[in-house]
Amino acid sequence: xxxxxxxxLKIRTVSNIKKITKTMEMVSVxxxxxxxxxxxxxxxxxxxxxxLLANLSLERDISHPLLETGKGEKNLVVVYASxxxxxxxxxxxxxxxxxxxxxxxxxxxxxxxxxxxxxRAARRAELNIVASFIDFNEKTGSDQFFSLQxxxxxxxxxxxxxxxxxxxxxxxxxxxxxxxxxKILPPDINNLKHFFLDKEREERYEHKLKSLExxxxxxxxxxxxxxxxxxxxxxxxxxxxxxxxxxxHSARMFAMKNASDNAGGLVDDLTLQYNxxxxxxxxxxxxxxxxxxxxxN
Amino acid sequence: MAKKSxxxxxxxxxxxxxxxxxxxxxxxxxxxxxxxxxNHIPMVSIISVGELRxxxxxxxxxPFAISSGILEVQPSSKVVILADRSEFATEIDISRAEEAYxxxxxxxxxxxxxxxxxxxxxxxxxxxxxxxxxxAKRWK
Numbered sequence: 001x002x003x004x005x006x007x008x009l010k011i012r013t014v015s016n017i018k019k020i021t022k023t024m025e026m027v028s029v030x031x032x033x034x035x036x037x038x039x040x041x042x043x044x045x046x047x048x049x050x051x052l053l054a055n056l057s058l059e060r061d062i063s064h065p066l067l068e069t070g071k072g073e074k075n076l077v078v079v080y081a082s083x084x085x086x087x088x089x090x091x092x093x094x095x096x097x098x099x100x101x102x103x104x105x106x107x108x109x110x111x112x113x114x115x116x117x118x119x120r121a122a123r124r125a126e127l128n129i130v131a132s133f134i135d136f137n138e139k140t141g142s143d144q145f146f147s148l149q150x151x152x153x154x155x156x157x158x159x160x161x162x163x164x165x166x167x168x169x170x171x172x173x174x175x176x177x178x179x180x181x182x183k184i185l186p187p188d189i190n191n192l193k194h195f196f197l198d199k200e201r202e203e204r205y206e207h208k209l210k211s212l213e214x215x216x217x218x219x220x221x222x223x224x225x226x227x228x229x230x231x232x233x234x235x236x237x238x239x240x241x242x243x244x245x246x247x248x249h250s251a252r253m254f255a256m257k258n259a260s261d262n263a264g265g266l267v268d269d270l271t272l273q274y275n276x277x278x279x280x281x282x283x284x285x286x287x288x289x290x291x292x293x294x295x296x297n
Numbered sequence: 298m299a300k301k302s303x304x305x306x307x308x309x310x311x312x313x314x315x316x317x318x319x320x321x322x323x324x325x326x327x328x329x330x331x332x333x334x335x336n337h338i339p340m341v342s343i344i345s346v347g348e349l350r351x352x353x354x355x356x357x358x359x360p361f362a363i364s365s366g367i368l369e370v371q372p373s374s375k376v377v378i379l380a381d382r383s384e385f386a387t388e389i390d391i392s393r394a395e396e397a398y399x400x401x402x403x404x405x406x407x408x409x410x411x412x413x414x415x416x417x418x419x420x421x422x423x424x425x426x427x428x429x430x431x432x433a434k435r436w437k
Contacts, residue, residue: 045308048377216340218343224341228341
């Protein structure tokens with residue numbers, strides 16, 4: 001049995017760990033709240049941009065190079081995960097989903113990864129990584145996503161890809177987040193609709209589409225579409241980042257909460273062990289003294 | 298049904314900037330300034346760098362600095378502006394905008410020898426910052 005001193009040391013270590021995990025939990029709570037607020041604020045823009053495209057595409061046959069599937073055979077997937085670990089099953093779930101997609105693929109896949117863990121997941125799935133972004137975090141603003149948007153548009157313009165998809169963790173509530181994938185290029189209204197709209201919004205949206213009038217384009221249809229489609233891609237990429245961040249912090253919050261709770265339990269167990277060890281030592285000493293005294297008599 | 302006011306929204310990827318019933322909206326598009334009154338026909342246009350003016354229901358003018366984006370005039374007097382960035386004129390911090398302008402100017406000098414893409418980007422950035430300064434000063 002361990003001595004009192006050893007146990008005491010262990011208790012101190014575990015309580016220190018508990019302090020750290022507790023702090024990380026608090027930090028994640030505040031970051032998660034911030035990300036949820038930003039995601040909600042950004043949703044408005046994405047929904048409006050998408051509605052605009054929906055309005056236009058329903059009214060007449062619009063055509064634009066970015067609305068056609070590419071000539072290439074491969075599909076490009078943008079994968080969002082975290083840079084840091086210690087966030088429970090967040091990255092593992094995403095990695096699992098990526099492997100599932102890879103297994104069921106109909107076409108060759110190539111990936112753009114966001115976050116170090118996404119890069120690792122892509123390696124594990126033995127996918128070709130076209131580009132890897134590791135400097136996006138919870139402070140990243142929407143304008144920093146133009147570099148990613150440009151990269152994707154340029155790659156798509158080369159014609160080597162068929163479609164562009166994105167895979168990220170959708171934040172459904174504080175306790176539920178699931179990896180999802182959506183097609184972003186060419187933008188498919190029916191697919192993206194579920195991405196932005198919840199049930200209640202969807203009904204209003206359907207209703208709106210019925211009452212359409214003819215839109216006038218200024219300066220020209222092609223120029224306007226050349227502006228709108230990249231905007232939608234940008235909005236999607238940014239929104240996915242915010243959702244992924246919100247999920248990551250929420251996952252980390254729960255992982256850290258569990259860790260703190262476990263550490264608490266461990267401290268209790270160790271304290272009990274320490275008390276027992278101390279009591280055993282006292283009992284032993286007394287019996288030694290009593291034994292010694294008896295021997296003298 | 299003729300309406301007397303416009304339901305007007307400005308949204309950016311970061312947040313919703315403005316959402317109110319207004320009388321008229323003057324927007325800098327790539328084809329020049331366009332004023333939209335209630336019951337305008339549905340239209341889609343591209344916004345360029347400039348000053349966006351909104352006439353509120355009490356007749357007061359509400360100026361915004363805007364860099365680029367999309368203007369959508371929807372049926373039944375609803376106007377939506379999807380802006381990359383937009384600010385209410387009096388909320389612009391002039392000294393900070395001037396600093397940003399200087400930074401862009403310096404970056405442009407450095408980029409002068411580099412790729413054309415960089416040069417064009419900094420030029421656009423300078424134009425945006427200059428616009429913010431102008432708009433902010435005019436409405437101070």
